[in-house]
Each structure stands twice: as structure tokens, then as C-alpha cells.
Amino acid sequence: MQRTFAIIKPDAVAKGYTGEIIAMIEKAGFKILGLKRIRLSNAQAQGFYAVHKERPFFQGLVTFMTEGPVVVLALEKENAIADWRALMGATNPANAAEGTIRKKFADNIERNAVHGSDAPETAAAEIPFFFSTAELL
DSSP states (O other): OOEEEEEHHHHHHTTTOHHHHHHHHHHHTTTEEEEEOOOOOHHHHHTTGGTTTSSSHHHHEEEEEEHSEEEEEEEETTHHHHHHHHOOOOOSSSGGGGHHHHHHHOSSSSSSSSEEEEEEHHHHHHHHOOOGGGOOO
């Protein structure tokens, strides 16, 4: 079994898509180990996205991710990282396959509904950023 990390971003939460996205996650066979609805502080968003600190879109990303509540999830299944990324769809929803979360719920490349770990090392850092071991059921 493999673990991955997911965020339902503020745009999708504000539009009421949380339940539909969680249903898609469960239907795809993921076990939800942890789930929280939170509002990221500026410091949390900057810390989480620190890898992008030098990129021109960094401040806009931080502003977006702090504009409203998000839902963070720790997920588990065989091939969780690849399967979650496939379910999310391409970063740009215009290029996302039919039936993916981003094709259904994202507005554009910046307001793209969900986040997902891109590698085992990323998941290993992202999950404990939001969840203690005791919180993962």
C-alpha cells in the first residue's frame, strides 16, 4: 500500500464540490486515512509551497490558498500517487481527460480544484505537514 496527500482547494470548497470530490476519491478505491477542513494561514501556505518560493506565481498561490477553507486528506491504496494524479487530471483543466476532477470542477490552471503529491518523497513530507501519526486512521 502507498500513501499520498490531497487538498481540495478553496475554489472547489467554495463552490460546494467537496462531497462530490470525496465521493470520486472513495469510488476510485482510496482509503481515507485522514481528513480535515481547515483555513490555511499565510505562514502555513508559504511553508507548504516553499518549494515554489522563487517562482513568479508563488505569492498568488499563497493568496489563493488562504482565501477560504480547504480540505486536506491523507489517502492510501496500491499505486496511490499515480492513481490520485490520474483522477485529478492535468494541471490545466483544458488539457484534463473527461471524467477527471479538474475537467469537472476546475476553472483554470491556477484555480484547479485539487492538489496531489507528485512523488513518494513529496507525500512523505506533505502528509505530516497536516496530520500527526495519531490522526491517521
